[in-house]
Amino acid sequence: KITREFINGLPKAELHLHLEGTLEPELKLELAKKNGIDIGQTTIEDVRKTYEYDSLASFLNVYYPGMAVLQTEDDFYQLAMAYLKHAKKDGVKHVEMFFDPQAHLTRGIPFDVFINGYYRACIDARAFNVDAHLIMCFLRDMSANYANEVLNMAKPYRNMILGVGLDSDEHHNPPLKFISPFSNAISSGYHTTMHADIDQVDSIDHIKQALEIINVERLDHGTNIVENQDLVDWVNQRNLGLTSCPLSNGFVTNDMKGKEIVELMEQGVKVSINSDDPAYFGGYIADNYEAIAKKYDLTAQQLVIFARNSFETSWISDFQKNTYL
Numbered sequence: 001k002i003t004r005e006f007i008n009g010l011p012k013a014e015l016h017l018h019l020e021g022t023l024e025p026e027l028k029l030e031l032a033k034k035n036g037i038d039i040g041q042t043t044i045e046d047v048r049k050t051y052e053y054d055s056l057a058s059f060l061n062v063y064y065p066g067m068a069v070l071q072t073e074d075d076f077y078q079l080a081m082a083y084l085k086h087a088k089k090d091g092v093k094h095v096e097m098f099f100d101p102q103a104h105l106t107r108g109i110p111f112d113v114f115i116n117g118y119y120r121a122c123i124d125a126r127a128f129n130v131d132a133h134l135i136m137c138f139l140r141d142m143s144a145n146y147a148n149e150v151l152n153m154a155k156p157y158r159n160m161i162l163g164v165g166l167d168s169d170e171h172h173n174p175p176l177k178f179i180s181p182f183s184n185a186i187s188s189g190y191h192t193t194m195h196a197d198i199d200q201v202d203s204i205d206h207i208k209q210a211l212e213i214i215n216v217e218r219l220d221h222g223t224n225i226v227e228n229q230d231l232v233d234w235v236n237q238r239n240l241g242l243t244s245c246p247l248s249n250g251f252v253t254n255d256m257k258g259k260e261i262v263e264l265m266e267q268g269v270k271v272s273i274n275s276d277d278p279a280y281f282g283g284y285i286a287d288n289y290e291a292i293a294k295k296y297d298l299t300a301q302q303l304v305i306f307a308r309n310s311f312e313t314s315w316i317s318d319f320q321k322n323t324y325l
């Protein structure tokens, strides 16, 4: 029987976490009041009631407008710090956190405001032994030119950003659309990953583009490879990481996809367990380990493999990896 103590005590890395997805109703209301922004609700219960969706698209429709409350460097700092303290309690030693520059730039928030707030939280988390890094995501429903512009804006902050990713609405927005910004990012030495959402209709085609043409180092979600043995073999040969998010899967498709996650793990694929947007999908990383363990009756040994996979597919140095493994 797996206990919560065991899960919390298991050292883990979190590799699929959107900072903007950690905005709890309490902080959203607090910042709305402080900044004088009308979000349409005035109580925590009413905000919580808006956190309801049955698809990725319906989630994104709640997610982006909610970011309006984030205005100052301190707001971004506070958001990241609240997450990092929670991560510490959940046994997270290392985290690579996504952020969406365009979701803030398009609201008139300058690049230095959010990057400095987020990065200061990464520095301060060292005091409680959480090793925190940032991954800059391009919004795939915006243009490749805009993604290149964002890459240029990030130049003065190159040493604060570990990698680049791709998120938001995947429908009609295939990986190939972003071949230019991704090859530029690779030339600049960024690590790369991309979302391959589980509810995507032409998912296998998109995953092939991401792996064979863009050459990403990880796939976020990506569990649809289970349908195609060639892709499973490819991912295994390259030792490529898949970052799965059981509770998020449950919201998007009514299925945690535990069967697929476990099957891939047993075939040797480096799948990890992560929280995606914990404030919106009902739980942080330890809640995700607990949910999949309970529902699929997993053993302690299987959870240890997921945790090992998270460090093995993280972007920390081999030297540092060996201190965790």
Ligand code: HPA
Pocket: 018, 021, 056, 167, 168, 169, 195, 197, 248, 276, 277
């Ligand atoms: N998929 C796409 N976009 C997102 C996600 C996701 O899981 N989370 C936050 N933005």
Ligand code: ZN
Pocket: 016, 018, 167, 195, 220, 276, 277
């Ligand atoms: Zn995600």
